[in-house]
Amino acid sequence: MSLLNNLFGNASEVNVDELKGEFGAILIPDEDIVAAFRIFRDKWVFTTKRLIMLNVQGVTGSKRDYHSIPYRSIDQFSVETSGTFDGDCEMKLWVKGMHEPLKKEFKRDVDVKALQRILATYVLG
Numbered sequence: 374m375s376l377l378n379n380l381f382g383n384a385s386e387v388n389v390d391e392l393k394g395e396f397g398a399i400l401i402p403d404e405d406i407v408a409a410f411r412i413f414r415d416k417w418v419f420t421t422k423r424l425i426m427l428n429v430q431g432v433t434g435s436k437r438d439y440h441s442i443p444y445r446s447i448d449q450f451s452v453e454t455s456g457t458f459d460g461d462c463e464m465k466l467w468v469k470g471m472h473e474p475l476k477k478e479f480k481r482d483v484d485v486k487a488l489q490r491i492l493a494t495y496v497l498g
Contacts, residue, residue, distance in 0.1 A: 386483055387411045392418060396425065399439060407491055410479065417477060419491050424466070442468055442475075444495040452489040455481045464488060 387409040396406060396418060408419040414429035424447075428438040446469045453463040462485040465474040479485060 386480075387416065392416070399425070408488065410477070410483070419488075419495075421495065442466075444492075446470075447492075447496045450489075450492050450496060452485045452492070454485055464492075466492075 389406040389409055392406055392409050400406070400420065401422065404420050404422045406418055406420050410417045414434055416425075416427040418425040418427065423444060424442045426440040426442070428440070430436040430438060448467045448469055450467065451463075451465045455462050462479040462481065462483055464477050464479065464485070467474045479488075
């Protein structure tokens with residue numbers, strides 16, 4: 374993960390096997406992690422049931438805020454691929470009860486089509 378991508382807020386992909394110990398205690402029995410992304414210490418984790426947004430707080434990182442959004446709460450989503458001059462990919466999620474969409478930018482090498490398949494599978498399925 375490059376420092377430059379962190380400074381610009383671009384998320385990089387995380388190996389889901391690395392997160393099983395960290396998130397295993399909060400997953401329900403039939404829930405699995407399917408994809409995850411990191412910016413500094415924060416993570417967006419896509420499971421078979423929900424999106425978990427982890428916000429690590431404080432200097433030591435001992436305080437953590439886990440925000441779960443069930444897929445059934447997502448009304449619509451958009452995924453924008455990178456362009457020739459615009460190297461970032463972007464995802465927007467419109468969640469029931471929120472006026473503005475949640476936005477996340479990703480590094481150019483993130484497979485946003487796979488991310489769109491994950492969202493389509495669990496939001497539309």
